[in-house]
Amino acid sequence: MKKDRLVQFRKKLEEKHRQLVEEVGKNVLYGKGPEDDSIKDLGDQASSAYNREFLFELGNGGRQRLKEVAAALQKITEGGFGDCERCGEPIADKRLEAVPDARYCIECQRAIEEEERTAAR
Numbered sequence: 001m002k003k004d005r006l007v008q009f010r011k012k013l014e015e016k017h018r019q020l021v022e023e024v025g026k027n028v029l030y031g032k033g034p035e036d037d038s039i040k041d042l043g044d045q046a047s048s049a050y051n052r053e054f055l056f057e058l059g060n061g062g063r064q065r066l067k068e069v070a071a072a073l074q075k076i077t078e079g080g081f082g083d084c085e086r087c088g089e090p091i092a093d094k095r096l097e098a099v100p101d102a103r104y105c106i107e108c109q110r111a112i113e114e115e116e117r118t119a120a121r
């Protein structure tokens with residue numbers, strides 16, 4: 001992916017990250033969740049101690065979204081952003097525009113959802 005495209009996506013993701021942190025940060029007022037070890041690997045990705053504080057206190061839904069956004073940001077830095085994690089093919093531009101933190105191409109996303117549905121039975 002071209003560098004100027006990456007910069008655009010990084011801006012989008014950083015904005016999303018900031019919003020999520022703000023959003024879930026509000027929930028902190030209504031009660032703190034237990035510390036979660038799985039969130040600690042986000043430590044290095046969180047840009048500041050300020051973010052890290054919030055990450056420990058997020059609700060599960062917001063936490064999961066933040067994790068995905070942070071993972072996408074990390075891929076922009078380390079490489080591999082925009083490639084499907086399942087088949088390795090580039091994810092369609094339109095899909096990335098709509099979901100910049102998408103991990104899979106649309107075909108794999110569908111296949112995974114199908115597998116989950118089947119497994120849940």
Ligand SMILES: [Zn+2]
Binds near residue numbers: 085089106109
């Ligand atoms: Zn794929």
